[in-house]
Amino acid sequence: MEPRNQTSVSEFLLFALTEDPEQRSLLFLLFLSIYMITVFGNMLIVVPVGSDPHLHTPMYFFLANLSFTDIFFSTTTIPKLLVDLQGEKQSITYTGCLTQVCFLLLFTVLDNFLLAAMAYDRYVAICHPLRYTVIMNPRLCGLLTLLSLFISTGDALLHSLMVLRLSFCTDRKIPYFFCEVIQVLKIACSDTLINTIFIYLAATVLGGIPLFGIIFSYVQIASSIMKMPSTSGKYKAFSTCGSHLSVVFLFYGTAFGAYITAAFTHSSKKTAVIPMMYTMITPMMNPFIYSLRNKDMKGALRKFVRSTTSFQ
Template identity: 60%
Template structure:
């Protein structure tokens, strides 16, 4: 096969999760339902936090940004998949594919950094409660959000720009439901050593550093809680971290599970099915994790419902 320069490429072919025509309507209904639930539940969290002055605190500021990241990450991948299924057209343009790669990396990195910022917020709240409002100022919170966005943008642009010089062969079939970076560079005929090296190094940094920060924060939190003389006080302090720990476990657990399954799976299609666990499920589940376990959020939801005018 003769390699072709990327300027000759007009489109790729997304093979999706299954090539069985009878399964396509079911996949469409399933992913449409998951997408709608993701959008509505995360929007509800953002509205509840915005409308309740009692929730205008650093933790809920980070939480509302996490919901925005979940909405954005789902929107990058699912709508295109739904359009392809409905139109029975699996093609995606070269520009559209690069755009998916860029924004997917942006919001994954942004969410990873947000989880670390939430862990730091809980560390300050529990280990330094008297200094909480002095340390977690609005300026610091905004700076942490901007820093997370800049890191995400840097990661996204770095990988996207290294894909641009690649030459691709005539095989342009991507065994996935969206343009995942690792799957796209596998189609290249040119040398991809630098691309693979950057994936390993950058993903180790963006996965390892935030996770190390989260681990350090919770090690300090556990140490502080164990020194609390009142068992009830210790439980109350640590219970505020339960939702965040669940979200962290879901985000990193599904990512690690997909990495392992991709390494041992005997087909790329099975790896694509496994990727649903990190590309779709965490964004849908995060609102369900935070809402029922948080008394303030439930109170904000009730206030929001009472404010909503009946038709």
């Protein structure tokens, strides 16, 4: 008979990045800086998009939602890590762990769908420019965002409820600095077959469909760009996709790289550090990619800064 101890589980132990007090202080400052840059950088996209009428377009509407998602995504993990670096023991309560699992899944899936919606927006803008305003109307943009949020929330709640039914024994060590659903399943002492099947099924469907949509959109975009007669037209069309493509490669590249590397490495420290790439670096870099590569965004930022300083 398998041992069950679910009711007595009060906390899980997280991976300690270092035990050296000096290194912990340096890491605290590093991760605090990353978090502040992430929040401030993404807010510098959200606020100008909301305040500048010239940016009230589908592309920037999805971009603002992506920035909001990145802020919440980082908030799910980094503040808890900062608290742990200041404490004696790296641990998280049972309720806190389930909450992290739920929100991490929610924002990861939501990121997937928002990137796919942005790719579709670029596809319509380049391949069907005369019908762009008709197809990408505010109602469709709002519907795509709400549908993405609904699917992401449903997926996160289902996974969390399925973790809730599991029992845990004496091994409560999670080799990450946060609660990741697959790592939580590994330390459960009850049968996790259904959970594992559901995780990979959901990952295939909810990750594969948006990725396929992005690939399909850019195949069509590339085909349309190649048919353009002028070089300047090709460059202008491609430049409108450059920022989004950079974010797509960063998001999927870091996520796939993290899981592939984790599957082939046996170092506990490497296993713990690798997830930082997609939980910290990607949300931090997104606003830099869009603000540095986009003339409209740079113009809106300058206008916003001037209006703020003149108001003061």
